Amino acid sequence: MEMMSGAAMVVRTLKDIGVKHVFGYPGGAVLDIYDALYAQQDVEHVLVRHEQAAAHMADGYARSTGQTGTVLVTSGPGATNTITGIATAFMDSIPMVVLSGQVPSMHIGEDAFQETDMVGCSRPIVKHSFLVKRAVDIPEAIAKAYYIANTGRPGPVVVDLPKDIVNVSEEHPYQFPEDVTMRSYNPTLKGHNKQIKKAVKTLLESKRPILYVGGGAISAEASDLVTEIAEKLNAPVTSTLMGLGAFSSVHEQFVGMLGMHGRLEANKAMHNADCILALGARFDDRVTNNVDKFCPHANIIHVDIDPASISKIVGAHVPVVGSVDEVAKQLLKEMGKIDAKAQHAKVADWWEQINQWRSRKCLEYKKGDGLIKPQEVIESLYKHTNGDAYVSSDVGQHQMFAALYYPFAKPRRWINSGGLGTMGFGLPAAMGVQMAHPEAVSTVVTGDGSIQMNIQELATCMQYNLPIKIISLNNRALGMVRQWQDMIYKGRHSHSYMDSMPDFVKLAEAYGHIGIRVTKPEELDEAMAKCFAAKDRLVFMDIEIDQNEHVYPMQIKFGAMDDMRLSKTERT
Amino acid sequence: MRRIISVLMENAPGSLSRIVGVFSQRGFNVDSLCVAPTDDKSLSRLTIVTVADDKVIEQITKQVNKLIDVLKVSDLSDGHHVERELMLVKVATRSELVRAEVKRNVDIFRAQIVDVDANNYTIQVTGTSDKLDAFAHALSQSTEIIEASRTGVCGLARGEKALRP
Ligand SMILES: Cc1ncc(C[n+]2csc(CCOP(=O)(O)OP(=O)(O)O)c2C)c(N)n1
């Protein structure tokens, strides 16, 4: 057996698992591991400027590829700085492994320098965690971490590594565990046959069916299968914020995103459906609005890999535990051949009704008055990227505008913090995307508030030549907060206004990048063209937009799914 | 409704804190919790008593089951089962009259006096939680309870049913 130090084992295990990139930041407890990284070329380390960003980068990397993202940080502050990033990945079920340094075993519990109980701190926001006690256990712990992170319902896993076990001066036998199995962990992938039969029967009896697709369809790589089911049933499809792209947004059966800022036709169709096929979605409160008024006519078929998600918020009539791809295959097989003509006839009235809702054109907005509208920026972005960019987003109004006005035709193109809503996620996520796809166009849609939460990463972009395109919708405000204050607090803008805005163009230039300011609608198109022409450079687009624009449609609190405001003055 | 949840899990560091975490994190209450390794030392068995409606119980069992270290979860109160709890209780016995009254209660409840001191008895009693409550109440009628310690409920399903890996 090969002999090596614990630190060398960490790096070697990563290599044997097939990890190509590690996002991290060094410090005392992990110096041995950093030394082991120095001596090799298999695993590329990306040095961030803040550990939170390392976690978001690993996250963006994972969301855009489906592969587990890897983070390496030191103990204490290094570890706690990743907490927001771990929580972000946890809420959206993103596979991630965080390797954190720890003080030497014999000092654990002594309040040693840079000691934090990382396993304890992260416990509520990880899928699982390990505190490794012996160097020989390192390969198995890390291999298990990757296995757990990216099977079943994916999620982040922490591996805490005390400094004494990674000590470079002691060698131990290295053995890579070829096969990881755990008697206490066996996720169910295939749906129960009886439930599949029941689901298909319910679907075929339905006259007003709808597919409600969530992030689970993306993690299961089930886009084609979901499309096949939708087309077979000729059913409308709606998507959660997390599911965008799982079913093509340019498909004629797509009725748009649903929920708080969903499209009118999506929420209407959900509310009036007689059968909802939920595929990897979890009936989040940002979707359901008032649960007591939620979709009163629908038989709900809930497909999810996590049994705990089923009937957690809304009771399912037909619960199906399994991964979306496996269950979709089973559903298709059980459906067999469906007479397309008869099926079309069955849902003809339903489509007529839906098209009527569509004709309200809820996404229309007013241009003019000399100000750039956020919606037109997103439309311009769509045009200049041929609808084929990776779009990472921060959190706020700009996020909703991006979700609504950039139709995603493919999965894994829309990268956003849906569950936790983490401002500061966008830029590092886009960097992770760019690391994973060096040739692709990686953009961030952000706001003047969010971008400042991880702005230091502009330096990392310089170091690794990441030609990200930052589309900053500058409304000189925490716009989403301001919108709520307009609506609920009579326009009392308590601390949502930032009157010390930096000069973002100069800031970008200070970091060595290109900055472009746009203030007039007629300049937008040309500026956007200039931005995307600078192929190998990072461009920061500081776009001054109308400060008073609100995101609509918007659900009305305590109402049903389809109780919505359609503009500042109109409602359903 | 009062429910008894049995959990079989890896006897690994951190497992217990994860279970307790699920309860505090999701706002489930715990009436009692009893945990020890099983005949197979690599496994621990945990019994949790909680009061919750069916929907919450479903969530509790699912969320606990979801923990990576957990092998099996079952709701004992779903079927026939045996449940026991043990209590040690120390009572003041300052007069002959009190000693006699305490001794009478000990006989009625089939408890045992396990330690005797000049001014107190330590008594052990096992049974259902109700029986323990009743015993404590009876003692308190005739004397002062100095301190008491209860193990929390542990239980097994009756018949063939078993929680095995
Ligand atoms: C870390 C964090 N802190 C606070 C919030 C609450 N919050 C949600 S949106 C928002 C405003 C975002 O402002 P900006 O990035 O400028 O976007 P805009 O809404 O103006 O488009 C705030 C403060 C959050 N989501 N994340």
Ligand SMILES: [Mg+2]
């Ligand atoms: Mg803003």
